[in-house]
Amino acid sequence: MASGAKTHAERQLQGRPIRTRRHRPAVGTEVLALAHELRAPLSVIRGYLSLIADGSLGEVPARWELPVARLDEKARELARLIEDLLTAARLDSGRLSTDRERLDVREAVAGAVSRSAGRAELLGARLEVQLPERPVTVQADPSQVALILDNLVNNSLSYSAGPPWVLVRAEAQHRQAVIAVEDHGIGVRSHMRERIFERFVRADDEAIPGLPGSGLGLAIARELAEGNGGTLVLERSAAGAGSRFVVRFPLASDEMAHASG
Numbered sequence: 001m002a003s004g005a006k007t008h009a010e011r012q013l014q015g016r017p018i019r020t021r022r023h024r025p026a027v028g029t030e031v032l033a034l035a036h037e038l039r040a041p042l043s044v045i046r047g048y049l050s051l052i053a054d055g056s057l058g059e060v061p062a063r064w065e066l067p068v069a070r071l072d073e074k075a076r077e078l079a080r081l082i083e084d085l086l087t088a089a090r091l092d093s094g095r096l097s098t099d100r101e102r103l104d105v106r107e108a109v110a111g112a113v114s115r116s117a118g119r120a121e122l123l124g125a126r127l128e129v130q131l132p133e134r135p136v137t138v139q140a141d142p143s144q145v146a147l148i149l150d151n152l153v154n155n156s157l158s159y160s161a162g163p164p165w166v167l168v169r170a171e172a173q174h175r176q177a178v179i180a181v182e183d184h185g186i187g188v189r190s191h192m193r194e195r196i197f198e199r200f201v202r203a204d205d206e207a208i209p210g211l212p213g214s215g216l217g218l219a220i221a222r223e224l225a226e227g228n229g230g231t232l233v234l235e236r237s238a239a240g241a242g243s244r245f246v247v248r249f250p251l252a253s254d255e256m257a258h259a260s261g
Contacts, residue, residue: 035085042082046075069122076119080154084216087147088199091223098141098227102252105138105145105177106131109170112149116157123164125157130169136177138249140228148224148232149179151217152245156183159243172251179247180235188237196234197222225249 049072051057052064060068090096113129120127149168156166160183167182188196195201200215218232225232230249237243 031085032089035082035089038078038082042075042078046072046079049075069118073119073122080150080217081214083147084214084220087220087224088216091220096227098144100139100141100228103138103140103142103145104135105170105179105249106136108142108145108149109168109179111146112153113168115150116153119154119157120164120166123157125160125164125166127153127157128165128167130167132171134172136170136172137252138177138230139252140230140249141224144224144228148221148247149181151221152181152247155217155245156181156185156243159183160185175251177249177251180244181246182242182244184242187239187241187243188234189239193234193237197232 048057049068052060053068053072087096109129109131113127116127119125153166153168157164165184168179169182170177170179172178192201197218199219201219202215222232225247228249230247232245232247235244235246
């Protein structure tokens, strides 16, 4: 990200509230209050799990390693659920704004892959990344782009009947930054391809019953993408043949000039 004074256009993008889609289920105040209350004890649980895992509380017996890893994964799932609920509630109230800045999407992709690496290892997954040599710069809120990518990568890791394979790639294409998340998972049936972007709708499958989640992740990801001037679509998918989700953002003005030059 470049430093220095922001342009007038960049300043206009600071703190802009995200306009959410109307006529979709809202998160109730009771659920929001509960999510807030769960945050503190969960933070303590994750803190102690981290201390156990890194040996700060003494050497961890070999037989504890897998149980501790499983507990950490379940704590992360709960953390994602809480964050989804809180983000949805902020979108409902109009209190979630975008603080856009220059962002190299290569860094955003690398961060998402790094955050998912532990879970991928636990699942025996292949998590691959393809990035161009040149920067791919956009004007977007880094934390919201991170949430979009985390949701997509975690979905791809979850919706697989066998050891997952996930590829995350980024490129500049037709004056846009294009981020694709591909997998060889169970895929999405044709009648669900748009419905999975609705709140509290999940693409449950008999092959992997009982998957954790709220049904909020993809809905939130799409709203955040649109709030940052971009799009999120399921570009291709077929039952049993995997999926390809694609996020697009306009390139920053100087990147557009280079792309067209």
